Structure formats: C-alpha cells, structure tokens
Amino acid sequence: GAGVSQTPSNKVTEKGKYVELRCDPISGHTALYWYRQSLGQGPEFLIYFQGTGAADDSGLPNDRFFAVRPEGSVSTLKIQRTERGDSAVYLCASSPGLAGGYEQYFGPGTRLTVT
Amino acid sequence: AQKVTQAQTEISVVEKEDVTLDCVYETRDTTYYLFWYKQPPSGELVFLIRRNSFDEQNEISGRYSWNFQKSTSSFNFTITASQVVDSAVYFCALRGNNNDMRFGAGTRLTVKP
Numbered sequence: 035g036a037g038v039s040q041t042p043s044n045k046v047t048e049k050g051k052y053v054e055l056r057c058d059p060i061s062g063h064t065a066l067y068w069y070r071q072s073l074g075q076g077p078e079f080l081i082y083f084q085g086t087g088a089a090d091d092s093g094l095p096n097d098r099f100f101a102v103r104p105e106g107s108v109s110t111l112k113i114q115r116t117e118r119g120d121s122a123v124y125l126c127a128s129s130p131g132l133a134g135g136y137e138q139y140f141g142p143g144t145r146l147t148v149t
Numbered sequence: 150a151q152k153v154t155q156a157q158t159e160i161s162v163v164e165k166e167d168v169t170l171d172c173v174y175e176t177r178d179t180t181y182y183l184f185w186y187k188q189p190p191s192g193e194l195v196f197l198i199r200r201n202s203f204d205e206q207n208e209i210s211g212r213y214s215w216n217f218q219k220s221t222s223s224f225n226f227t228i229t230a231s232q233v234v235d236s237a238v239y240f241c242a243l244r245g246n247n248n249d250m251r252f253g254a255g256t257r258l259t260v261k262p
Contacts, residue, residue, distance in 0.1 A: 067250070076153075076240050076252030077194070090249055125194070132248055135182055135201060140194035 036060065038141035040126050046147045047116055055111040055144045059128030066109050067138060068101055069125040077125055083109060084132050116148045151176045153243050155253035162231055163261050170226045170256045172241030178202075183217065183224045184242040188255070194240070200224060231260045 039058045047053050059066050065084055069077035079093040083103045091101070098116075103109040113120055123145050127138035152175040162168045174183065185197040198208065200217050208215050212229045228235055238255045 069250075069252075074254070076242075076254050077250075079249040079251065082249060090247065093249065123192070127194075135199060137184065137196045137199050138250065139196070140186075142191075142193045 038126055038128050038139055040124075040141040040144050042144060043142065044145045044147075046149060049116060049118060049148055051116050053113050053116055053146065055113075055124050055146070057109045057111070057126030057128075057141060059107065059109070059126070060139055061107075063128035063130055063139075064106070065129045065132045065136070065138075066103060067127040067129075068109070068111050069127065071123045071125055071143070073122075080111070082132075089132065113146075116146075118148045121146055121148045151178075151181075151243055151245050151251045153241050153251050153253035155239075155241055155256050157256045158254070159257045159259070161259045161261065164233060165230050166260075167227060167229050168231050168258065168260075170228075170239050170241075170258065172224045172226065172253060174222050174224065174241070174243045176243060176245050178245035181243060181245040184244070184250070185215065185224075185226050186240045186242060186252075187237045188240065189237040197226075197239075228258075231258075233260050233262055236260045 041056045067082040068080040071077045081091040086106045098114045100112045123143040125143045126141045129136040129138045154173045181202045183200045187195045214227045216225045238257045240255045241253045242250050244250045
C-alpha cells in the first residue's frame with residue numbers, strides 16, 4: 035500500500051516568508067508526528083496528533099511554528115516569518131495508534147532551505 | 150528527561166566484517182520502547198526493530214542482531230558479515246510514557262567493498 039507522502043520534496047524560500055509543508059499519512063493511521071532533522075543530527079520531535087487534536091506540541095521551537103490536522107488525516111506544518119535557522123529536513127511519520135509499541139512509518143521528508 | 154546516546158559518530162568496515170553499533174539510553178519511565186531505524190542515502194527512515202522494556206530477550210533477524218541490557222541501559226545492534234548495502238546512518242530511539250520519540254544523533258556506517 036501507499037506509504038507516508040510529503041510535499042513538496044524541496045522548498046526554497048526567502049527569510050521572512052511563510053511556508054506550508056504537507057503530510058499524507060498511511061490510510062487508517064490515527065497518529066501523526068512531525069520531526070525536524072538538521073544535518074548530521076537525529077530527528078527532533080516537534081508535535082504529534084491523535085486524530086484531529088495535537089496531543090503534544092512541546093517540541094515546537096517557538097510560536098512561528100504551527101501544525102494542523104483538521105480532518106484527522108492530512109496534516110500541514112506551517113512556519114511563519116521563516117529564519118535561516120529553520121533550514122532542515124522536516125519529516126512526517128504516522129502509526130496505527132499512539133501506544134508506545136507502535137512503530138512509526140516515515141515519509142521521505144521536505145527539505146526546507148531558507149535563504 | 151529522556152536521552153539516547155550513540156557515541157560512535159562514524160564507523161568504517163570492510164565487507165564481510167562484523168560491526169556493532171552502540172546505543173545507551175536514559176529514562177525514568179518503567180515502561181518504554183526502544184527502536185532502531187536505518188536511514189540510507191535516499192533519506193527515508195526505515196524501521197528495523199522495536200523492543201519493550203520488559204523484554205530483554207535478544208533478537209536475531211538474518212544478519213542483524215540486537216542485544217538489550219537494562220542493567221547497562223544499552224540496546225546495541227550488530228550486523229554480521231556486513232555488505233555494501235548496509236551503508237547508511239543508523240538511529241537508535243527511545244519512546245517513553247509521553248509518547249514522543251527521542252532519537253540519538255546516529256552512527257554513519259560505511260561498508261567498503
């Protein structure tokens with residue numbers, strides 16, 4: 035079946051602009067996660083959803099970052115007033131549920147470059 | 150606080166050598182899960198194994214094996230008879246009661262022919 039997809043695969047934007055990154059999880063997966071991966075580092079947790087609600091957004095670095103999942107499927111990560119430090123690969127993952135034992139299935143990521 | 154340490158930044162071996170990737174974790178949770186993921190050059194993270202904190206039985210899957218020791222808070226990963234296709238970055242991760250996943254910084258494995 036189809037895996038997690040993310041669009042766009044690459045995004046270049048100017049400092050100060052607004053960007054949206056989209057994630058389509060595996061059909062039927064109720065839990066959805068966003069991570070940020072900087073060069074040479076492991077993925078860093080940002081936020082996760084169970085259904086439509088953000089269950090934990092403690093990883094969002096500041097209030098310029100926001101994510102939604104209005105219908106419990108597709109999710110959008112929104113970054114306002116982008117800064118050069120936001121440049122990274124943004125990864126989305128989904129899992130069948132929130133229970134700790136479920137593995138997360140990752141998408142290919144969106145590489146964001148802020149110039 | 151939860152933390153995962155992968156002390157080996159890079160490892161280089163010659164094909165057919167065995168190699169062990171180390172992972173040490175910290176958590177105060179009594180129930181937690183440990184994971185290993187592979188990130189090949191294509192970039193997509195691939196799930197390899199999950200272990201819960203109550204199951205210390207070692208596991209073998211083909212050329213891969215995992216050694217989980219709660220006494221030393223370690224969850225090491227061994228590849229036997231390595232192959233060039235094993236070249237990738239490998240991440241160890243920990244998930245506790247709060248459900249978010251904490252990843253280590255990764256170990257870049259290069260297998261030379």
